[in-house]
Amino acid sequence: MGRTIKFQNLVTGDTHPARTEAIWKLYRQTIYVILSHERPFQIDLQSFRINVQCPAMMTIPLDHINLHDRRFCISHPLEDYLLLGSIRKLGIIHPLILLNVTPFIVVTGFKRLAAARELGFAAIPAIPVDLDERKALLYVIHDNLTRDLNLVEKAHAIDKAFHMGFEEDDLHEMMTLLGFQHHKKVLTHLEAIASAEETVKDFIVTHSLAMKSTRYLFGFNVEERGVIIHALSRFHVTESMIRETLEMLSLLKVRTGAIPIEDLNEAADGKDLERRLKDRTHPSLSALHRKLQSIxxxxxxxxxxxxxxxxxxxxxxxxxxxxxxxxxxxxxxxxxxxxxxxxxxxxxxxxxxxxxxx
Incomplete structure (x- = not known):
């Protein structure tokens, strides 16, 4: 019995030529991945519906799966409390996709797997497939196009494609698809995000940092980033406040070779930190603001x-x-x-x- 796989909303409403072409190329590549075993299929172009013969779903014990192999994992964070609650009530509805090797390697479904482990499941529904690594990663990326990827997840996808040896043209098209310009410095920065400490990734996702803000953040060493993130996590800050703070800290590091750790640790809130840093970056301007406040x-x-x-x-x-x-x-x-x-x-x-x- 064939299984119907739908490709919807990939190009609807997006008129950007380069991005549309990138989407269609990934779409064609994904079709090739799914049909790699020459199974019978039918294509309905109007609904983007493909009927293919797919491997049967199986119930697979967790101890038959390599739980530590995350070569195809782009999701961050893995913790999803809504999903956890759903699986607790209904179980795993959508099966995981696994590479058919011994032990099995997870291709898609890392969040579902994490929830299953937390809930003490002994086995999960899954579909084993025979794919090489590149085709498996293409499948992962397509599988995640149905939702908005955060910056860390996009960085993971690009970084994994780069290290799996994707051709330069394919890598560029993937970057375009995910909303990036295909420049070497952009790729280098995305690799830095993908390999960053977990606290840094969590901070980027929690505050929805833009690329510009993360460039400032990665201008500091590991220890400095830790101090900055710890300080800014103590109180409510917006993305624009974080960017302005990082700009001022970058300026101070250039001027003095260090960041004012005492100000970061002692600030009572975001406004207090902003005032302290402006006193250092623009002392005369800060004095004028104090006079104005008095008036x-x-x-x-x-x-x-x-x-x-x-x-x-x-x-x-x-x-x-x-x-x-x-x-x-x-x-x-x-x-x-x-x-x-x-x-x-x-x-x-x-x-x-x-x-x-x-």
């Missing part, structure tokens, strides 16, 4: 009023913003502005922006 505290602006100053104090004007709902609100705002002028607080702000105070 704003004296001004005691009501919630519907704000006075904005260029963050780098390079523009000679200030922005006065007022939100009003009535004539009374306007009158109160004008009265407040007169009070600020009489108290010389507006002049003090202009002194900062026009460079009379430095």
């Amino acid at each position: 704003r505290q004296q001004a005691a602006l009501p919630p519907h009023m704000d006075i904005g100053v260029d963050p780098f104090f390079e523009k000679e004007y200030i922005d006065i913003r007022i939100k009003v709902k009535s004539d009374k609100d306007v009158a109160e705002a004008v009265e407040k502005l007169h009070a600020l002028i009489d108290a010389d607080l507006i002049r003090s702000m202009f002194d900062l922006t026009k460079g009379r105070i430095r």
